Amino acid sequence: MDFDALTHDDPEVAELILAEHRRQRDTLDLIASENLCPRAVREVMASLLTDKYAEGYPGRRWYGGCEVVDEVERLAIARGKALFGCEHINVQPHSGSQANMAVYFAALEPGDTILSMNLAHGGHLTHGQESNFSGRLYRIVHYGVSPETERIDYDALARQAREVRPAMLVGGASSYPRAIDVARMADIAHDVGARLLIDMAHFAGLVVGGVHPDPVPVADFVTATTHKTLRGPRGGLVICKKEDARHIDHTVFPGIQGGPLMHVIAGKAVSFALAMAEEFRTYQQRVVANCRAMADEMALLGYRLVSGGTDTHLFLVDLRPMHLTGARVQAWLGSAGIVTNKNVIPFDDQPPSDPSGVRLGTPSLTSRGADEADVRQAARWIDRVLRASDPSAEAERLRPEVVDFCRSHPIPE
Numbered sequence: 001m002d003f004d005a006l007t008h009d010d011p012e013v014a015e016l017i018l019a020e021h022r023r024q025r026d027t028l029d030l031i032a033s034e035n036l037c038p039r040a041v042r043e044v045m046a047s048l049l050t051d052k053y054a055e056g057y058p059g060r061r062w063y064g065g066c067e068v069v070d071e072v073e074r075l076a077i078a079r080g081k082a083l084f085g086c087e088h089i090n091v092q093p094h095s096g097s098q099a100n101m102a103v104y105f106a107a108l109e110p111g112d113t114i115l116s117m118n119l120a121h122g123g124h125l126t127h128g129q130e131s132n133f134s135g136r137l138y139r140i141v142h143y144g145v146s147p148e149t150e151r152i153d154y155d156a157l158a159r160q161a162r163e164v165r166p167a168m169l170v171g172g173a174s175s176y177p178r179a180i181d182v183a184r185m186a187d188i189a190h191d192v193g194a195r196l197l198i199d200m201a202h203f204a205g206l207v208v209g210g211v212h213p214d215p216v217p218v219a220d221f222v223t224a225t226t227h228k229t230l231r232g233p234r235g236g237l238v239i240c241k242k243e244d245a246r247h248i249d250h251t252v253f254p255g256i257q258g259g260p261l262m263h264v265i266a267g268k269a270v271s272f273a274l275a276m277a278e279e280f281r282t283y284q285q286r287v288v289a290n291c292r293a294m295a296d297e298m299a300l301l302g303y304r305l306v307s308g309g310t311d312t313h314l315f316l317v318d319l320r321p322m323h324l325t326g327a328r329v330q331a332w333l334g335s336a337g338i339v340t341n342k343n344v345i346p347f348d349d350q351p352p353s354d355p356s357g358v359r360l361g362t363p364s365l366t367s368r369g370a371d372e373a374d375v376r377q378a379a380r381w382i383d384r385v386l387r388a389s390d391p392s393a394e395a396e397r398l399r400p401e402v403v404d405f406c407r408s409h410p411i412p413e
């Protein structure tokens with residue numbers, strides 16, 4: 001990594017970036033929402049496009065000098081439309097949360113009812129958490145997973161939708177290990193006159209790779225982050241039909257944002273192009289195959305997985321049978337160099353600060369070239385720590401093996 005100017009002007013921040021570089025280089029990242037974006041995307045984000053104010057949209061800006069960034073955004077839009085096969089895409093949302101905010105503000109009035117996934121069953125903050133804007137502005141009713149299968153029961157959801165009559169049904173989650181039946185969700189929403197938002201923040205890359213059902217043809221609105229499985233810069237996007245295009249655009253700007261981050265939008269354009277390549281399809285297939293293999297190995301080692309497994313890039317381990325909780329497991333694995341996050345599981349009786357689960361995902365590891373044998377090894381490493389009589393000491397012993405693995409599977413430099 002070279003940043004001579006920064007090293008000269010601010011050695012303190014330069015040293016912190018180098019420390020983060022060493023941390024990423026020498027640890028296994030199993031956080032399902034994280035990935036390693038290619039160097040080209042990082043170069044674009046470090047470019048002078050960050051200097052340009054471009055409030056508005058290509059050809060209709062509030063500032064002069066936008067002729068080049070107009071081309072950047074037009075390119076991102078054209079590539080986004082081709083990649084997702086959609087009628088309209090807005091590439092300006094600064095984050096996934098702002099993409100969801102844009103959809104709610106465009107399609108709903110404050111006080112309207114949103115039917116969304118229970119946060120404890122995998123839903124996101126923006127799906128109605130009480131201190132989030134969504135929970136404060138709308139009437140939130142949650143659906144969850146069935147206690148028996150730990151999967152969404154679509155018949156129960158259809159009955160609930162008929163009772164609740166929401167203005168909007170939201171599908172998509174942050175810690176649900178199963179594919180979402182987007183076609184069924186569309187039937188359920190449209191039967192009760194609700195609009196359907198599919199929040200594919202987590203699984204946008206899987207959709208592009210053809211390993212998750214595609215919500216774009218069936219949903220009224222689709223939102224995504226660009227930094228999770230899509231492996232682009234940190235940001236968000238909204239996809240909708242032609243008839244909602246003006247409304248969505250007007251809600252993003254001037255409704256909820258000012259100047260777009262043109263350096264990030266350029267990064268989105270680059271990552272969309274990379275996502276159109278055949279290698280990206282193969283990558284997504286490998287993410288899912290690796291996740292299945294890792295989940296399978298954990299199950300063979302005796303762990304209980306929520307819903308019994310996974311169809312996606314992530315799975316959830318129920319730690320209750322081991323008499324463990326998420327916070328300790330995250331800390332122990334962290335000292336071995338295996339980075340995870342503690343997570344609530346459905347019907348958890350532990351508090352969110354120390355829940356009964358840990359969430360594991362394969363996007364980042366797969367970006368480093370890990371294969372099924374590697375992820376099975378990672379599962380055995382996790383088991384070695386968790387079953388040790390002294391997990392902290394075992395984590396210390398394991399640490400050099402993890403570093404060896406990391407060195408042979410480098411991050412993009």
Ligand SMILES: *Cc1c(COP(=O)(O)O)cnc(C)c1O
Pocket residue numbers: 033094095096097098100123124126172173174199201202225235236
């Ligand atoms: C990650 C995520 C988001 C939003 O992400 P930001 O951190 O705001 O970019 C939205 N919805 C779901 C389901 C997510 O997992």
